[in-house]
Amino acid sequence: MSMSASEAPGETGLAEPARVHAVRTVPLDALTARELETWHRLREANPALDSPYFHPGFAQAVQASGRQVSVAVGRDRAGEIRALLPHHRDRSLIRPAGWPAADFQGPVLxxxxxxxxxxxxxxxxxxxxxxxxxxDCTDFEPWIESRRPSPFLDVSGGLDGYLGRASRSGKDNMGQARRRAAKAERTHGTVRFVADSTDHEVLERVIELKRAQYAATGAKDYFSAPDRHELMSGLLRTRGTSFAGVLSTLHAGEKLLAAHFGIRSGSVLHWWFPVYDPEFSNLAPGWMLLRELTIAAPALGITRIDLGRGDDEYKRRAKTGETLVCQGIVTRSSARQTLRRARDSVVETAKSSALGPGLRKIVRGLRNLNR
Structure with missing residues (x-):
């Protein structure tokens, strides 16, 4: 088999790393079958890209929801595709496809x-x-401004496997979830868990509960944009183990205690939109749902549940490990980088201040500035 110049062995006999020489942007729907095949091949060759966010199915679902997706296609000097990066353009700024709800980002290479x-x-x-x-995207290092942990659960081996790796707090909360499930059954009726539901009415209820949660906490309502609703519906209709939407529900009698909508690819499930009915908050139904999903993981073919970036207490307690994700902006403007760093410094100061609760509105406003 012939090799391109970037693949030819050097004097040491070792293959030189592939290198992108030129980048050209094309509409997602203009990619050929061969280019999509290359996308799959590059992703499968890189364990760091096993999240469903890097699967072309995610970019295609975002495009189908009504948001234009473009792809930066990087080629080497021989013209071979070496990288693809799906994104949105907003005037002079581009962001990863699916932003602001894309929890893992970067070029596929x-x-x-x-x-x-x-x-x-x-x-x-x-x-x-x-x-x-x-x-792992080391070429972006000069433009990285901060790093934050993204926790995950290693659920290989199901609940027993998880408990063998969990922290003391994780084990305690899973034990409490078992006891609370028994209490819920005594009080409200038979507890039923569905790992992979296709019920669109339940999805509507998930979105309703999530929007109520945003309103109660003052967070920006992700679902205020119509295309986000269509994205969820389209993902729920997407079935298969290569890429799919996954809706999991927990009922007690006729009551929906908690539910979660996420996406999966292969053995990885991304924990995306978890909700619970505040009426049952005393039962900590989110932990009950997470426990049931951990039990069901082997049958679903799931070995890892990514919880996504965040410092939520349940994530700290439940995690068996974490990866780091980076924040920043690729730009030639040093003034823009300075402005962003100043903004981020104000945000972090406000978060750690004793006046934090009174500064939340200011922090949210700063975060929503055009990045």
Missing amino acids: APGTHFPPLGLLADGVRGFAFDHLVE
Whole structure:
């Protein structure tokens, strides 16, 4: 089999790393079958990209929901595709496809491939903003401003396997969830768990509960944009183990205690939109749901549940490990980077201040500034 120049062995006899030489942006729906096949092949060759966010099915679902997705296609000097990065354009700024709910981001490429981030800044694009970039993207290092943990549960072996790896707090909460499930059954009726539901009415209830949660906490309502609702519906209709939406529900009698809507690819499930009915908050139904999902993991073919970036207490207690995701912006403007760092410094100061509760509105406003 012939090799391109970037693959040919050097004097040491070792293959040189692949290197992207040129980047060209095309509409997602203009990709050929061969280019999509290359996307799958590159992703499968890189264990760091096993999250469903890197599957072309996610970008395609976002596009089908009504949001235009473009793809930066990187090729080596021989013209071979070495990287693909799906994204949205907002005037002079581009962001990863699915933003602001894409919990893992970065170019799809084989391990060791060199990607030129500044190659994204063409045709009037002045910045590529990211907030969940996988840490393996070392070429982006000059533009990384911060790193934050993204916890996960190793659920290989189901509940027994998880308990063997969990922290003391994780074990205690799973034990309490078992006892609370028994209490819920005595009080409200038979407890029923459905690991992979296709009930669109339940999905509507999940969105309703999530929007109520946003309103109660003052968080920006993700579902205020109509395309986000359509994205969830489209993902629920997507079936299969390669890529699919997954709706899990927990009932006691006729009451929906908790539910979760996420996405999966292969053996990885991303914990995306968990909700519970506040009426049953004393039962900690979120833990009950997570316990049932952990029990069901082997039958579903799931070995890892990614919880996504965040410092929620339940994530700290439940996790068996974590990865790091990066925040920053690729730009040629040093002034823009300075402004962002100043903003982030104010946000972190407000969060740690004793006046924190009174500063939440200010913090949210700063976070919503054009990144």
